[in-house]
Amino acid sequence: MPSADRRLQPRRKPLQVRAELTRERILTAAAHVFAEHGYAAGTTNRIAERARISIGSLYQYFPNKDAILAQLLIRHIDRGTWTGADRLSLAPGTLRETVQALVRDAIDSHSEDPQLLRIMIEEAPLSQDLLDAIERHGAVRTAQIRDLLTRHPDVRVGDVGTAADLILFTIEMNTHKLMAAPGSVPVETFATELADMVTRYLRGD
Amino acid sequence: MPSADRRLQPRRKPLQVRAELTRERILTAAAHVFAEHGYAAGTTNRIAERARISIGSLYQYFPNKDAILAQLLIRHIDRGTWTGADRLSLAPGTLRETVQALVRDAIDSHSEDPQLLRIMIEEAPLSQDLLDAIERHGAVRTAQIRDLLTRHPDVRVGDVGTAADLILFTIEMNTHKLMAAPGSVPVETFATELADMVTRYLRGD
C-alpha cells in the first residue's frame, strides 16, 4: 500500500489559478463526453476539443485516459453521493421510514448524471487501486447498515451481515436500473415496492 | 422486423462438415478469449489463434467481431439457461418453494461460464437487434411470472406487473453478483436470504 498506482497520479500539480481551471474544464468535458459517447468512444482528443484546450494540456494533468474516469468516479464517491445515507446510522424512526430514506438516497445519488454513472459502473476499466477504494467504501457502508440493523428493534433476520449486503446491493441495482432507463417505469411506484420488499424482509415473517 | 441486421449475418453458410467444425471452434475459442481478456482486449486475431484457424477463416463465418459475441449471447438465451424457469408457470407448490426454484434456476444459468456471462452482460456492445431480442425474451419471462403471481393464492401485492419486474431483476442481479465474485460469500446462505426476501415481499405484510 505504500506505493500507489502511479498510472493514476497527475504528472504536474496545478499551481496557478488558470491551471486549476484547465483541470476543471477537462473533467467537466470528460463527464459530458463519456456520458454521451461511452468510455471507448469518448476519446481523449474529443475531450480536449470539448474542453477547448489542446490534447497536450490534457496530458499535463492526467497521465492517461483511465485516470480521468477514475478521478470522476472518486469525486462521485467522495462527494457523498454514494454515502448520503450516513446520517441514517444515527437517525431513529420506524423501519419503513428508514428503508424509504435509504431508497430515496439511492435515487438522489443517481439523479445527477445517470448516463455518466452508467458508464462508470458498466464500462469503466477499473484499476486495482480504484477497485480497492470502492471496496473499502462499500465495507464502510455495509458496516453502517449492519449496525443500524443490529440496533433496530423491529429487525428480525438470520445473519445481519448477509442481510446488509443483500439489501444494499438490491437497492443500488434496482435504483440504477430505474434511473438509467428513460422513464419507462413510474419512479414512485417502483420506489414504494422496492422499499416494501426490503422492509418486509427485514421484519421477518 | 422483415430486414434483420445484416451486420450480424454470416457471409457464408457452412455446407461441409469441416466448415461447421471450424465455426464451432471459432465460437468455443471466442468464449474462452472473451471470458479471459474481456471484450475489448479479446481481439479477433487472438480468437483465431486460439481456434487454430486463420483470421481469414474467422471472417468467412462472422462479418465482424460483434457478431461473434452476439451469437454466443443468442445461444445462451436459446439454450434456455435464462428460461429454465418456464416450467414454473405450470408447477404448483408453496410460495416459498416456487421462489426457491426461481433462485436456483438463476444460479444454474450463471454456473456454466460466469466470466463469459459477465462480459456479455457488462461489456458487450449490444446492437439494437440484439437488444430487441433480449427485450422480447424478458417480456415473455415477465408475463410468465405475472401469471404465476396472479394465480398463486398466497401472493398479496399491489401491482403484479411491477412486482414481477422487481423480483426478476432482483434475483438476476443478486445471482450475477454472487456468481461473478470468487466465492467470497457462501452460496447457500445468500440464496436462502434472497429467497426469503422475495417470498416475504410477495406474501405482503
Add this chain to the structure above:
DNA sequence: TACTATTGTGAGTAATAGCTCAGCTATTCT
C-alpha cells in the same frame, strides 16, 4: 484423373486513438 465448388490462409491495409515533445505564450519573481 480432371474439373468445380467450397473452405482455408496470412501478409497486408486502413483507420483509429493514446500519447509525446519541441517550441511557444503567459505569469511570477527579482
Add this chain to the structure above:
DNA sequence: AGAATAGCTGAGCTATTACTCACAATAGTA
C-alpha cells in the same frame, strides 16, 4: 525589464486492431 518558471499547443509518432483479398488447399463429382 529581464529572467525564470509555469502552462499551453498541436502536428505527428507509435501501436493496435478490425478487416480484406489474392491465392492455396481440400472435398465433392464424373
